[in-house]
Amino acid sequence: MDSILVTGNGPLNGLIPIAGAKNACLTLMPATLLSEEPLTLTNAPRLSDIKTMTLLLQSLGAEVSSLQDGQVLAMSSHDLTSHVADYEIVRKMRASNLVLGPMLARLGQAVVSLPGGCAIGARPMDLHIHGLEALGAEIELKDGYLHAKAPGGLKGAVVELSFASVGATENIMMAATLAKGTTVIKNAAREPEITDLADCLRKMGAQIEGDGSPDITIQGVDRLHGATHQVVTDRIELGTYMLAPAICGGEVELLGGRISLLGAFCEKLDAAGIQVTETEKGLKVSRKNGRVQAVDVVTEPFPGFPTDLQAQMMALMCTAEGTSVLEEKIFENRFMHAPELVRMGAQIEVHGGHATVTGVEKLKGAPVMATDLRASVSLILAGLAAEGETKVSRVYHLDRGYEHVVRKLSGVGAKIERIKEQ
Numbered sequence: 001m002d003s004i005l006v007t008g009n010g011p012l013n014g015l016i017p018i019a020g021a022k023n024a025c026l027t028l029m030p031a032t033l034l035s036e037e038p039l040t041l042t043n044a045p046r047l048s049d050i051k052t053m054t055l056l057l058q059s060l061g062a063e064v065s066s067l068q069d070g071q072v073l074a075m076s077s078h079d080l081t082s083h084v085a086d087y088e089i090v091r092k093m094r095a096s097n098l099v100l101g102p103m104l105a106r107l108g109q110a111v112v113s114l115p116g117g118c119a120i121g122a123r124p125m126d127l128h129i130h131g132l133e134a135l136g137a138e139i140e141l142k143d144g145y146l147h148a149k150a151p152g153g154l155k156g157a158v159v160e161l162s163f164a165s166v167g168a169t170e171n172i173m174m175a176a177t178l179a180k181g182t183t184v185i186k187n188a189a190r191e192p193e194i195t196d197l198a199d200c201l202r203k204m205g206a207q208i209e210g211d212g213s214p215d216i217t218i219q220g221v222d223r224l225h226g227a228t229h230q231v232v233t234d235r236i237e238l239g240t241y242m243l244a245p246a247i248c249g250g251e252v253e254l255l256g257g258r259i260s261l262l263g264a265f266c267e268k269l270d271a272a273g274i275q276v277t278e279t280e281k282g283l284k285v286s287r288k289n290g291r292v293q294a295v296d297v298v299t300e301p302f303p304g305f306p307t308d309l310q311a312q313m314m315a316l317m318c319t320a321e322g323t324s325v326l327e328e329k330i331f332e333n334r335f336m337h338a339p340e341l342v343r344m345g346a347q348i349e350v351h352g353g354h355a356t357v358t359g360v361e362k363l364k365g366a367p368v369m370a371t372d373l374r375a376s377v378s379l380i381l382a383g384l385a386a387e388g389e390t391k392v393s394r395v396y397h398l399d400r401g402y403e404h405v406v407r408k409l410s411g412v413g414a415k416i417e418r419i420k421e422q
């Protein structure tokens with residue numbers, strides 16, 4: 001298993017290109033199942049999760065080719081040969097569940113392994129199931145698989161989500177594009193990835209309004225056609241790399257970045273003493289002056305502070321002036337990075353869903369272990385600001401969501417290398 005070796009090396013300066021969004025691409029790819037005609041995605045990120053989704057779609061009979069160094073995904077679902085999403089693939093990646101809505105809509109049936117819990121939380125699928133049942137699907141759990149069918153086709157309905165789940169909104173929205181009549185999703189998720197999916201579906205002929213607001217209306221159509229779509233910028237990769245000059249000093253421009261993608265994250269950076277300026281090419285980030293100030297953070301659905309940036313923000317707070325409280329309201333077990341940061345000299349106390357961080361002058365390098373995707377990058381950020389060497393093991397988590405981390409960070413002056421281990 002490979003590891004990443006980081007040595008604290010002072011301020012960072014230069015440019016970092018931001019990739020297309022993993023979480024957008026993982027819902028855009030299953031959208032190909034809605035049409036017999038080809039769907040081409042440009043600006044796809046080169047990540048292991050994208051490879052996993054490629055394998056899943058191929059196992060269903062879709063053709064998926066990765067062109068131009070993986071940045072273009074050319075997909076066709078003309079002849080689907082299976083409607084079963086196998087446990088062996090689904091267990092590797094929860095987002096596999098996003099084939100459920102499209103397969104049900106196109107084929108009238110789908111068998112999808114229930115993903116089960118993961119390190120950050122239990123993550124049930126009840127909202128996906130209730131939403132699809134409201135559209136007329138019959139769903140039962142057998143042998144660990146969701147068996148879904150809609151023999152008479154799906155019918156539009158009003159679906160009120162008790163929580164603005166990203167995945168449930170995506171599954172229901174995709175299914176509703178081919179349902180008969182009108183579907184309204186109330187309390188829908190408003191994340192930029194939802195709007196990106198709606199944009200792509202509209203290019204395929206879907207009739208969708210209201211994405212980006214809590215009420216999305218979908219007028220079902222008989223069929224969708226092919227399209228080409230550029231994947232939106234990855235706001236989580238963007239936010240992660242914005243924190244690099246915030247932690248280390250210096251000035252970094254994030255190519256492709258936009259403030260509108262970041263919601264409350266930018267407001268918190270401003271309050272912490274970080275300057276963010278929109279440029280023609282992206283966002284420029286530097287410290288305003290002096291030490292970063294402690295700020296309190298509560299994770300919430302978009303446009304609130306994203307849970308996927310909580311671990312990275314905690315790394316910043318570890319050396320801020322004062323005490324901050326980070327409250328995790330989306331996932332019940334998303335503080336596993338805290339004990340690893342403590343090994344680097346951070347002062348953090350976790351009580352339930354709250355972590356209290358008292359800033360120290362300097363972190364110290366240490367061997368640490370990545371426990372999930374965002375935890376792994378938070379340890380790298382902390383390592384960049386620490387004295388000495390930090391070795392982050394289990395970096396396969398990192399490969400799920402960050403392409404070319406070593407190249408991108410060494411490009412702005414960081415001392416970072418990947419160590420290949422047998």
Ligand SMILES: CC(=O)N[C@H]1[C@@H](OP(=O)(O)OP(=O)(O)OC[C@H]2O[C@@H](n3ccc(=O)[nH]c3=O)[C@H](O)[C@@H]2O)O[C@H](CO)[C@@H](O)[C@@H]1O
Pocket residue numbers: 023024026094095121122123124125126127128129163164165166167168301307308330331332
């Ligand atoms: C591939 C992808 O896009 N992943 C993102 C997506 O995950 P994902 O779509 O899984 O996240 P959700 O918005 O669905 O989950 C948010 C909360 O709702 C709960 N819930 C969800 C569905 C359900 O049927 N029942 C239920 O109780 C979950 O357990 C969790 O506590 O949004 C999360 C929240 O922004 C991000 O952290 C993930 O990076």
Ligand SMILES: C=C(OP(=O)(O)O)C(=O)O
Pocket residue numbers: 023093094095308373374401
């Ligand atoms: C939690 C994440 O991903 P997933 O939903 O695929 O587990 C993430 O991207 O931080």
